[in-house]
Amino acid sequence: MKSSWIQRVSLLTIAALLFAISATQAAGVTLQITANAVKGGKNTQDAEWIEAVISEFEREMKAQGQDVRVQFLPAGIQDEDYKARLALDIKGGGGPDVIAFDHFWVPEFAEAKFLMPIDNYLKAWPEWGQYFDSMKAMGSFKGKTYLIMGGTDVRMIYYNKELFKKAGIPVPWQPRDWNELLAACRIIKQKLPGVTPIQLNAGVEMGEATSMQGFYMALQATGGWIYNWNTGKWIVKSPGLLDALNLYKTIYVDEKLGDAMLQVSPKARDKSFALYQAEKIAMYVEGTWMWSSVIAPSGAWGIPDRDTRIGWAGFPGSGKPGAPPIASVSGGTGWVINPNTRHPDLAFQLLAKLNSAQARIDYWLKKPGIPPRKDLADAPEVKANPFISETTKRLVPYTTYRPGSPLYPEVSYQVQLMTERVVTGQMTPEQALDAYARAVAEIAGDANVEIAK
Amino acid sequence: MSMRVRCDNPIISRRTAATFALPTLVFVGVFLAFPALWAMYIGLTNLRLTGISAIQPRFVGFANFVSILRDSFFHNSLRITAQFVLGSALIGQLLLGLLLAVLLYNVKGPINDIVSSIVILAWIIPEVVVAYLWVAFLDYDFGLLNVTRNLLGMPAVNWFFSHPVLSIIVFNTWRGTAFSMLLMGAALQTIPPSFLETADVIGASEWRKFRDIMIPLIRPHMITNAVLITIWTFNVFGPFLLTGGGPAFATDLVSIYTYRNAFKYFKLGYGSAISTIILAINLILAAVYMKLARRGRA
Numbered sequence: 001m002k003s004s005w006i007q008r009v010s011l012l013t014i015a016a017l018l019f020a021i022s023a024t025q026a027a028g029v030t031l032q033i034t035a036n037a038v039k040g041g042k043n044t045q046d047a048e049w050i051e052a053v054i055s056e057f058e059r060e061m062k063a064q065g066q067d068v069r070v071q072f073l074p075a076g077i078q079d080e081d082y083k084a085r086l087a088l089d090i091k092g093g094g095g096p097d098v099i100a101f102d103h104f105w106v107p108e109f110a111e112a113k114f115l116m117p118i119d120n121y122l123k124a125w126p127e128w129g130q131y132f133d134s135m136k137a138m139g140s141f142k143g144k145t146y147l148i149m150g151g152t153d154v155r156m157i158y159y160n161k162e163l164f165k166k167a168g169i170p171v172p173w174q175p176r177d178w179n180e181l182l183a184a185c186r187i188i189k190q191k192l193p194g195v196t197p198i199q200l201n202a203g204v205e206m207g208e209a210t211s212m213q214g215f216y217m218a219l220q221a222t223g224g225w226i227y228n229w230n231t232g233k234w235i236v237k238s239p240g241l242l243d244a245l246n247l248y249k250t251i252y253v254d255e256k257l258g259d260a261m262l263q264v265s266p267k268a269r270d271k272s273f274a275l276y277q278a279e280k281i282a283m284y285v286e287g288t289w290m291w292s293s294v295i296a297p298s299g300a301w302g303i304p305d306r307d308t309r310i311g312w313a314g315f316p317g318s319g320k321p322g323a324p325p326i327a328s329v330s331g332g333t334g335w336v337i338n339p340n341t342r343h344p345d346l347a348f349q350l351l352a353k354l355n356s357a358q359a360r361i362d363y364w365l366k367k368p369g370i371p372p373r374k375d376l377a378d379a380p381e382v383k384a385n386p387f388i389s390e391t392t393k394r395l396v397p398y399t400t401y402r403p404g405s406p407l408y409p410e411v412s413y414q415v416q417l418m419t420e421r422v423v424t425g426q427m428t429p430e431q432a433l434d435a436y437a438r439a440v441a442e443i444a445g446d447a448n449v450e451i452a453k
Numbered sequence: 454m455s456m457r458v459r460c461d462n463p464i465i466s467r468r469t470a471a472t473f474a475l476p477t478l479v480f481v482g483v484f485l486a487f488p489a490l491w492a493m494y495i496g497l498t499n500l501r502l503t504g505i506s507a508i509q510p511r512f513v514g515f516a517n518f519v520s521i522l523r524d525s526f527f528h529n530s531l532r533i534t535a536q537f538v539l540g541s542a543l544i545g546q547l548l549l550g551l552l553l554a555v556l557l558y559n560v561k562g563p564i565n566d567i568v569s570s571i572v573i574l575a576w577i578i579p580e581v582v583v584a585y586l587w588v589a590f591l592d593y594d595f596g597l598l599n600v601t602r603n604l605l606g607m608p609a610v611n612w613f614f615s616h617p618v619l620s621i622i623v624f625n626t627w628r629g630t631a632f633s634m635l636l637m638g639a640a641l642q643t644i645p646p647s648f649l650e651t652a653d654v655i656g657a658s659e660w661r662k663f664r665d666i667m668i669p670l671i672r673p674h675m676i677t678n679a680v681l682i683t684i685w686t687f688n689v690f691g692p693f694l695l696t697g698g699g700p701a702f703a704t705d706l707v708s709i710y711t712y713r714n715a716f717k718y719f720k721l722g723y724g725s726a727i728s729t730i731i732l733a734i735n736l737i738l739a740a741v742y743m744k745l746a747r748r749g750r751a
Contacts, residue, residue, distance in 0.1 A: 084716050087502045105503075112507035205699055261593075261614045264700035271594075406504045413718060424701045 028067025029343055031350055034086075035100030038076035041300055045293055045366040046100070047074055050354075052362070057353045068346060078269075080207045090114045090338055097341040098350050102333050103138045104208075106146050108406040109336075115146040116337040121348040127357060127373075134401075135372040139334055141404060148355045151369035152332035153288035154395040155217055157181075157313045158295070163282045164311075167191040172311055177319025178221070178247060185257040188282045196259045198283040199272050200251060203263040203420035208409075210263075210416040212329055212402075213286050218244035220327035220400060222318045224452065226411065227403040234411060234444050236437035238452035243318055245422050245429035252423035260423045277301040285315060287331070291387060292367045312387075314395060328399040332372070370396070407444055414439045489732075496726035502719035510722065517726035527727070529702055530710040534687060536618055537625070537706060542686035545626030547679055550633020555663065557634075558641050569634070576631030584694030587624045591695075613696050617703040621692035628691070633678055640674035641667065673746060680742040684735055707731055 035050060037043035054070040061068040073096055075082055083105055089095030091114070101109075109115045122128045122145060131149070139147030161171045167188045175181040185197035201214035219225060224240020227233075235241070252260040262268055262275070273294050275281045284290065295303045295310065303309055314326035335354055341347045353359060360376050368388050371377040383389060402408055418436040421427040427435065441449045465473075496517055500510035521527050553572065557565050575583070590597050591612040599609035612620050644667060652662050668675075690708045698709040705713075711731065715724025 080717060084502070084719070087719065088716075091502060091507065108503040111505045112501075112503045114503065114507075203701070205697065261611055261700070265593075265614065266695075266697040266699065410718070420701055426701065 028069060029346060030069045030071055031098065031341075031343060031346060032071045032073055032096035033098040033100075033350065034073040034075065034096040036075045036077060036079060036082040037100070038074040041076040043076075043293055044300060045296070045298065046363075047072070049359075049363050049366050053354055053359050054350075057350055060353070061349075066346075070350065078207060079209075087112075087114065090340060093340055095338045095340055097338055097343065097347045098354070099336050099338060100150075100333060101147055101336040102208075102331065103147055103149060104331060104402050104404075104408065106139065106336075107141045107404050108409060110141040110144070110146055111406045113339060116339040116341070116344065116347075117144040117146055118148075118337060118348060118351070119145050121352075125352055127352070127355065130357075130373040130375050132372060132374070135332075138332060138401065138404075147334040147336045148351060149332055149334040149372040150355070150360075150363070151372055152330050153369055154328045154330055154391050154399050155213055155285065155287045155315065156328065156391065156395060157283050157285050157315055158276075158290055159283045159311050159313060160276075160279055160281075160309065161311045162309055163188065163192060163195060163279060167282075172313075174313045175316040176325070177316050177323075179319060181316055182250065182255075182257070185251070185283070186255070189255075189257055192282070194280065196262075196275070196281045197257045198251060198285070199262075199276065199281050200248070200258060200285050201263070201269075201272075201419075202248060202252065202258075202260075202416075202423040203268065204413065204416040205264055205266065205268045207416065208412060209269060210419055211412045212331055215244060215248075215415050215419050216329045216400075216402075217285055217315045217327050218247045220329060220398075221315060221323060222320065223323045225400065226415065227405075228450060228452070229403075231450065233448050233450040234440050235452045236440045236449045237433060240452075241433055241436075242429055243320070245418065245432060247318075248419055248422045249429055253425050258423075260425075263423055264420060273301040277303060288369050288388075288391065292369060296367075312391065314398075324398055326395065326398045328395040330370075330396075330399045330401055332369075334372075410443045411440055414443070492725045493729050495722055496729045498722045500722040500725075502716075502721055504719075506722075513722070517723050518730070521723070521727055521730060526702065526705065526710060527707075530705045530707045533618060533703070533705060534707045537622060537692075538683055538686045540618070540622035541625035541629070542682045543679065545622060546629045546633045546682050546686075547675070549626060549630045550635075550678075551637045551675070553630065553634045554637035554641055555667065557638065569638075572631045572634055575627055576629070580628075580691045581694060583624075583628055584691060587620075587627075587695055591620060614700050617696055617700060621695060621704050621706075624692065624695060625686065625689065629682060629686070633682065636674060636678050637671065640671035644670050676742055676746040680739060680746075683738055683742070687735060687738070688731070 033050065033054060035043070035046055037046035037050065039047045039051075050072050054072060058068060058070055075085070077085075079102065083102070086095060086099060086101075087109070090109075091112075101115075106115065135149040135152065136145065138152070139145055139149050159171075159173060164171050164173060164184075168191065169184055169187055173184065175184060181198075188195060188197040200218070201210040203210055206214075216226070219240055222240035222243045224235070224238050224244070226235055226241075228235055251258045252263070259281075262272060265271060272281065272284070276284050277295065286294070291306070291310075291312070293299050294301050295306050297304050297306055315328065317323035317325050317327060335351050337344065337347045337351060357375055360371075360373070361379055361381065364371065364376060364379075364382060368382075368385050370388065370392055371379075371382055376382060402412075405411075414436050417439075418432045421432040421435070422429055437449070437451075497512060497514060498510040499506050499513050499517075501507050553568070557568060578586075589595070591599075593599060593609060593611040593614070596612070598612070602609055610616075648666050648670075649662060652666060657665075688708055689706070690712070692704055692706060693709050693712070696704040698705040698713065707727070708731075711724050711727045714720045714727060
C-alpha cells in the first residue's frame with residue numbers, strides 16, 4: 001500500500017514536470033531587452049520606440065516560422081544604478097539578452113568579459129558599412145566590437161529666452177568668453193530674484209553628468225583635458241584644470257550664480273530639471289538629450305513651447321590665449337548583447353532590428369540626435385531639423401570624447417568629487433586639485449600621470 | 454548501560470540530540486558562516502565588479518585594510534556614525550523610550566492605548582514608507598514643515614542641507630523609540646508593586662522612586678536594550694533613503710560608506726574589508742556592554 005502511494009506521487013510529479021517542459025517549448029523562445037527608460041518617465045520616447053520595434057520583430061519572426069517573444073524590462077533610475085544592476089546581473093550569470101548601454105562603460109565591462117563581441121555577426125550585416133568610423137570606435141575595445149551606437153550628442157547651454165528678455169539681455173545670445181557668460185549670470189541674479197542664473201553640474205550625486213555636462217565643458221573651454229592622447233597618461237595638474245575649478249568657485253561660492261545646495265541634494269538631477277521646467281533656472285549646460293527628451297514637449301519635464309521659449313548657445317571658451325572659441329563634449333548610447341544569452345543568434349537579429357535603417361529613422365523622429373550613420377545623416381527629415389543640423393555644424397568641430405580606458409569611471413568619480421569639494425566650500429580649487437592628483441595617481445599608478453604646463 | 458544514558462540525559466540520547474541539531478548546524482554553516490568567511494577572504498583581494506580584476510582578482514593581503522584605515526572618508530563615516538548612535542540610539546531611543554514607559558506606567562485606559570498605538574505604529578510601518586514620509590515632511594521645496602513655516606511667515610529651512618545629521622537622528626529616533634518603550638515597559642512590569650507601595654507609605658518622591666527603585670531593578674534590561682539598539686543603529690541603512698549619504702558626505706554612515714564602495718564604485722574587495730572592520734567594531738561594542746552587564750549583576 002505504502003509503496004504504491006509513493007509510486008503514484010512520483011508518477012504524477014514526473015508527468016507534471018514533463019508537461020511543464022513541453023509547455024515552455026511550445027511557448028517558443030523568450031528574449032529579454034532592457035533600457036533605462038520607462039513610459040511616462042525617464043526616456044519615455046525610448047520606451048515607446050522599443051515596444052513598437054519589438055512587436056514588429058515578433059511579427060517578422062513569426063512570419064519566418066519562429067515563435068519568439070520579446071519582453072521589455074523598463075527602468076527609470078539613475079544611470080549609475082542601472083549600470084550596477086547590469087554588472088551584478090551579468091556577473092551572476094543572468095541578465096537581459098539585449099541591453100541599452102552607454103558607450104563609455106564598454107572598456108570595463110569588456111575586460112570583465114561581461115559583453116559579447118559581435119564582430120562575426122557584423123561581417124554578415126550589410127548595414128554596418130553605413131556607420132561612421134568614429135562611431136564604430138566608440139563601441140569597441142582592444143580590437144573587438146561590442147556595441148552598435150544608437151546616436152551621439154553634443155553639449156551646449158540651453159537658455160530660457162523669456163527670462164533673458166525679462167532681464168533685458170538681447171536674444172539670440174552667444175557669449176564669446178567666460179566674462180560674457182558670467183556677465184549674463186550677474187544680470188539675471190540682479191534682475192530676476194528667485195531665478196538661479198546657471199546650472200553647471202557639480203558633485204558626485206549627479207554622477208557622470210557632472211563630469212560630462214559640467215567639469216569637462218569648463219575644462220575643454222580652457223583648452224585643457226584630463227588625458228593626454230599622445231602619451232596615454234592622465235593629466236592631474238594643469239593651468240586649465242585650475243581655471244575650470246575657479247569657474248566653479250566663481251559661480252557657486254564667490255558670487256552664488258548657481259545653487260550649490262541643489263548640487264549635493266538627493267535626486268539633484270531630477271530636481272534641477274523640474275526647476276528648469278518651472279523657469280527657476282535660466283541657463284542649463286546639457287547635452288542634445290536635454291532638448292530631444294527632457295524638455296521635449298512630450299518629455300518627462302516637457303516644455304510645450306520649447307522651440308520658441310528655449311534657445312541654445314555654444315559653451316564659450318575661457319577667453320585666455322590658447323582657449324578654443326567654443327567647447328563641447330560628446331558621448332552616446334547604443335546596444336550590446338549579454339554574453340550569458342542562450343540565444344546569441346536571435347539576440348543579434350534583435351540587435352540588427354533595433355539598428356535597422358527604418359528603426360533608426362523612427363527613433364530619430366521621436367528623439368532627434370546626431371546621426372551615427374551616413375544613411376540617417378542624409379535622410380531628408382534629419383536634414384530638415386534646424387536644431388540637429390545647426391548644432392552638428394557649429395559644435396561637432398569642437399567636440400571631444402572620453403578616454404576609452406577601463407580606469408576612466410574611477411577617474412571620473414574623482415572629477416565629480418573635486419567639483420563637490422569646491423562648490424561646497426570644503427576646499428579651495430588648489431586643495432581640491434591636489435587631492436585629485438593624489439587620488440588619480442593611486443588609481444592609475446604614478447607612472448601613468450603627468451603634470452601639464 | 455541504558456540506565457547511564459538515562460542519567461546523563463533523561464529525555465533523549467546525546468546522539469539523537471546531535472542528529473536533531475545537525476540540519477540547523479549545516480544550515481548555519483552553509484548560509485551564515487561560509488558567506489561570512491568568504492567575505493573576509495574577498496576583503497584580502499582586489500576583486501571588483503567590472504574590469505580586469507573582476508575575472509582575475511589578485512590577493513593583496515592587508516592592503517585594503519591599510520587604505521581603509523587611512524581613508525579620510527572612513528574617518529568621516531565613523532565620526533558621523535558615532536554621533537548618530539549616540540544621538541538616535543542612546544539619547545533618542547533609549548532615554549525617550551524609558552521616559553515614555555515610565556510616564557505610561559501609571560497611566561491606564563485609553564490614553565495609554567492611544568499613545569502606545571501611535572508609537573508602535575511608527576515602528577511597524579515599512580522603512581521605505583517611513584523614509585518617504587520624512588522626506589515629505591522635511592523637504593525644502595514641498596515638505597510639510599516648511600510649508601507650515603511659510604504660512605507662519607518664517608523662512609523655509611533646507612533641513613537635509615543645514616542639519617543633515619540632526620535630520621537622520623530625529624528620523625531614527627522616531628522610528629525606533631517604540632522598541633525601547635515596549636522593552637522598558639515590560640521591564641517595569643517585573644517590579645513587585647509592594648516596593649513602590651512601601652515607598653509611597655514612607656512618602657518617597659516620584660524622583661526617588663524612579664532613581665532608587667525602578668532604575669536599579671530594570672538596569673539589566675536597559676543594558677540589553679542598549680546592546681541591541683546600538684548594534685542595530687550602527688548598521689542601519691535607512692537614512693540612505695533620506696539623504697543618500699549626502700549632502701557632501703555629511704550623513705555618510707559606515708553602512709552607506711560600505712555600500713558606496715562595493716556597489717557604486719564596484720570595489721567588492723575593498724567593501725568586504727570594510728564589512729570585516731565593521732564586524733570587529735560590533736563585536737567590541739557587544740563585549741563592552743556584556744562586561745557592563747556582568748559588573749551590574751555582581
